Amino acid sequence: MEKPPGSEIEIFRDFIKKKGLRYTPEREVILREIFNIHDHFDVDELYLRLRNKGHRISKASIYRTLPLLIECGLVQEVYHEDGHMHYEHIYGHEPHAHFRCLSCRRVEEFRDERLEEVAREYAERYGVEIKMTRFEILGYCSSCRGEEG
Amino acid sequence: MEKPPGSEIEIFRDFIKKKGLRYTPEREVILREIFNIHDHFDVDELYLRLRNKGHRISKASIYRTLPLLIECGLVQEVYHEDGHMHYEHIYGHEPHAHFRCLSCRRVEEFRDERLEEVAREYAERYGVEIKMTRFEILGYCSSCRGEEG
DNA sequence: TAAACTATTGAAACAAAATTTCAATAAGGT
């Protein structure tokens, strides 16, 4: 049941402790479920998955836990669509950008090191400290292009 | 009163006509005001500016018009913050990315041609049609860094 | 281990953002 050192569990527990907060079962269950989802997700989907597994975690707790997971770098806001935010776990994954089709809504991930380079150089030049970066391409995928007009 | 060809007004009118919609005073007033705002804005700010100038445009009309302006490429969603979307007009401006300070909330714009290059190459490789791109750096500006912990 | 302290929880109330409804209006075509 114990996760090895350096795992998301340990990172989260250390973060919680360091902030003087309490490491609760609810917080751990939310974290575990998020790392079971290997896709982008929203609050409602996460909530339903937890319920379907028999957990009685309130949405309020999810809304309270997400900012903590983001603050400690395990989770990111990916994009805002259909009036609500979509998230993904990022710990253990390489940084990546997203292409979103405006027609079929498919989301593709891709990696390009030049993006990190751009961010790194900006940080260097202006003396800012980077917490995260986000690069999105919105458009029409190869199947959907041509249908817009 | 007439704007020269190629102006945002003309582009919008042509777009509206081509879609078989109607070019109304409300739509034009909203468009004009958006191009008077030389900054990022949200719906409430736009609404209040219109009211202060004596226009009686409803928020519903603003919410209805924004997607049209986005669809024809005059306006973009810039970022989602404080629970609502922020926009900017983009016609007539070079593409640019944003740095946002998580502490003081300042937003800085910068330009880097490598970003367009990355998008262009992705589009080429995967046969997608680009509608827009967005690059954001979130972090702490030089004044705010060090205060987070 | 018992007691004290206080952060966290779920449920419900609340607030805010965005969408929809609907009757009145007005754009644009004939």
Place this chain on the structure above:
DNA sequence: ACCTTATTGAAATTTTGTTTCAATAGTTTA
């Protein structure tokens, strides 16, 4: 001028996200 029908404002509604509060349960202290 007349007709058709898209658009409007206002209000109702829906959805997202936050706050309140009493009960609970981590964590510390002795």
